[in-house]
Amino acid sequence: MKLSxxxxxxxxxxxxxxxxxxxxxxxxxxxxxxITDATQIDRLSRSNFHGCVVISxxxxxxxxxxxxxxxxxxxxxxxxxxxxxxxKEGSFYKPLVENVIDxxxxxxxxxxxxxxxxxxxxxxxIGPKAMILEGSTLEDDAVIGPGAVIGNEDPLSFRKGSAxxxxxxxxxxxxxxxxxxHANCNVSRAVFGGSTEIGAxxxxxxxxxxxxxAKVGERSFLAACASIGSNVDMGxxxxxxxxxxxxxGVTLGDKAYVTIGAVVVGDVGQGKKVTGNPAIDHDIxxxxxxxxx
Amino acid sequence: MLPPDMKASFVHWxxxxxxxxxxxxxxxxxxxxxHNHVHADPNSLRKRPLLARRTRIGEGTVVDPTAFVxxxxxxxxxxxxIGPSAVILAHxxxxxDAEIGPGCVVGSQGFVLLRKGLRTVAVKxxxxxxxxxxxKVEANSCFDRATFRGRTExxxxxxxxxxxxxxxDVRTGADCRIAIQAMVAxxxxxxxxxxxxHDSSISHFLEIGRGAVVKDSAVVTKNVDxxxxxxxxFAIDSAKxxxxxxxxxxxxxxxxx
Numbered sequence: 001m002k003l004s005x006x007x008x009x010x011x012x013x014x015x016x017x018x019x020x021x022x023x024x025x026x027x028x029x030x031x032x033x034x035i036t037d038a039t040q041i042d043r044l045s046r047s048n049f050h051g052c053v054v055i056s057x058x059x060x061x062x063x064x065x066x067x068x069x070x071x072x073x074x075x076x077x078x079x080x081x082x083x084x085x086x087x088k089e090g091s092f093y094k095p096l097v098e099n100v101i102d103x104x105x106x107x108x109x110x111x112x113x114x115x116x117x118x119x120x121x122x123x124x125x126i127g128p129k130a131m132i133l134e135g136s137t138l139e140d141d142a143v144i145g146p147g148a149v150i151g152n153e154d155p156l157s158f159r160k161g162s163a164x165x166x167x168x169x170x171x172x173x174x175x176x177x178x179x180x181x182h183a184n185c186n187v188s189r190a191v192f193g194g195s196t197e198i199g200a201x202x203x204x205x206x207x208x209x210x211x212x213x214a215k216v217g218e219r220s221f222l223a224a225c226a227s228i229g230s231n232v233d234m235g236x237x238x239x240x241x242x243x244x245x246x247x248x249g250v251t252l253g254d255k256a257y258v259t260i261g262a263v264v265v266g267d268v269g270q271g272k273k274v275t276g277n278p279a280i281d282h283d284i285x286x287x288x289x290x291x292x293x
Numbered sequence: 294m295l296p297p298d299m300k301a302s303f304v305h306w307x308x309x310x311x312x313x314x315x316x317x318x319x320x321x322x323x324x325x326x327x328h329n330h331v332h333a334d335p336n337s338l339r340k341r342p343l344l345a346r347r348t349r350i351g352e353g354t355v356v357d358p359t360a361f362v363x364x365x366x367x368x369x370x371x372x373x374x375i376g377p378s379a380v381i382l383a384h385x386x387x388x389x390d391a392e393i394g395p396g397c398v399v400g401s402q403g404f405v406l407l408r409k410g411l412r413t414v415a416v417k418x419x420x421x422x423x424x425x426x427x428x429k430v431e432a433n434s435c436f437d438r439a440t441f442r443g444r445t446e447x448x449x450x451x452x453x454x455x456x457x458x459x460x461x462d463v464r465t466g467a468d469c470r471i472a473i474q475a476m477v478a479x480x481x482x483x484x485x486x487x488x489x490x491h492d493s494s495i496s497h498f499l500e501i502g503r504g505a506v507v508k509d510s511a512v513v514t515k516n517v518d519x520x521x522x523x524x525x526x527f528a529i530d531s532a533k534x535x536x537x538x539x540x541x542x543x544x545x546x547x548x549x550x
Contacts, residue, residue, distance in 0.1 A: 261512030
């Protein structure tokens with residue numbers, strides 16, 4: 001789709017073509033990306049990005065030459081408006097396909113499977129009262145516990161004038177092989193196309209919530225009551241401690257370790273251990289704690 | 294198996310001796326391998342598994358039509374109430390006068406995992422859950438099964454708020470109050486009459502004393518004595534915490550840390 005084809009009177013500075021809509025840091029090449037601060041555009045221009053951006057006028061000079069631009073001071077809200085218009089028009093995003101459910105999957109009689117857009121692989125087990133909603137894909141050997149909801153809509157919303165409007169969900173959820181999700185977890189489906197991804201071999205405890213478009217790394221363990229914000233990018237073998245929170249848009253490196261009750265607001269490097277609210281390096285935290293004790 | 298309190302001290306003792314800990318890890322993984330193959334296999338030769346018994350529901354108990362109660366291996370006492378969309382799985386015992394709120398899950402799998410290189414071995418839970426007399430549980434709370442033997446126990450007349458997680462092998466005493474969104478990790482023992490504040494977390498293997506108070510959003514990583522009040526992330530004695538905060542505020546220091 002071309003920027004000039006979008007209706008609704010958006011200010012197109014330079015025309016370009018985009019294939020999807022994405023947010024930082026989980027952008028894809030060929031996507032339309034909203035840029036809210038200078039670090040994001042720096043990161044984008046360093047990483048050989050082709051596509052389009054929605055950006056404020058002050059950051060305009062930093063945009064690479066071959067990238068299409070829509071200028072707006074409220075870049076995220078503008079993007080949401082564009083997205084909602086596109087969804088209502090209905091030709092940009094792929095329509096939901098028929099359900100494909102493998103005969104070797106064990107689905108409990110009280111589980112709810114949405115009528116469209118669900119794929120369930122071999123030997124999956126879906127527990128009582130679990131709900132698999134539109135746009136969810138379960139690969140082989142996934143286990144969904146009792147009461148878990150896969151593919152619920154994210155409450156992502158934006159201000160349009162004085163009213164608050166909800167962004168329409170158009171993406172899905174992909175649950176890779178050997179994932180285990182226990183009781184009463186929520187996994188939101190992505191809003192702007194694409195999908196929330198749960199990496200192969202990840203294990204979830206009870207009452208976990210995953211925001212839209214987040215990526216949980218392969219073989220990661222998430223302990224009870226953890227909540228992962230939207231657009232979180234997670235490496236492999238990460239440990240998310242019980243009752244901890246990871247804010248939206250945070251990147252966690254491979255083997256990062258988030259301890260119990262931590263509130264992660266910034267990026268965590270490879271193999272780093274963070275603790276506290278807001279989370280800081282574990283060793284520094286313990287030193288400070290000793291002063292209190 | 295050792296009782297949880299003994300196990301806790303044993304694990305701490307082992308951790309200090311690293312070579313022994315490594316051997317213990319190997320023994321543990323071998324044990325888990327055997328456990329998964331022998332106990333969790335439905336065709337195993339285990340004597341009279343609870344699973345085989347038909348579910349019994351006592352007189353005067355109201356089970357909501359939208360709730361799901363496993364057809365085998367559940368025992369529900371008299372005058373209980375099971376809310377809408379609640380799930381009661383096998384190996385659960387619910388005593389008389391208990392109330393289970395809407396969307397609760399009783400008897401789900403515990404979260405005990407071992408990493409073996411790129412492979413993850415999930416320990417199959419084989420224990421059960423016992424919910425005491427007159428316990429009241431609000432919406433969407435979860436109770437995991439005990440890992441090996443015995444039961445995750447919730448003491449009599451305990452009140453549990455919504456979205457609470459009670460992990461495997463936890464034992465809570467009588468008359469406890471556990472507030473909204475609290476998280477009690479594996480093998481914790483909570484004394485009688487303790488109060489667990491809302492959104493608080495209790496790390497695994499710990500013991501919370503009788504009548505202890507864990508304040509809101511506290512993260513408990515050390516044992517709490519009888520009647521002690523703890524606060525903060527990580528939790529320390531409440532009096533100390535308050536004093537530190539006040540002195541910090543007086544000297545113009547930024548925040549608690």
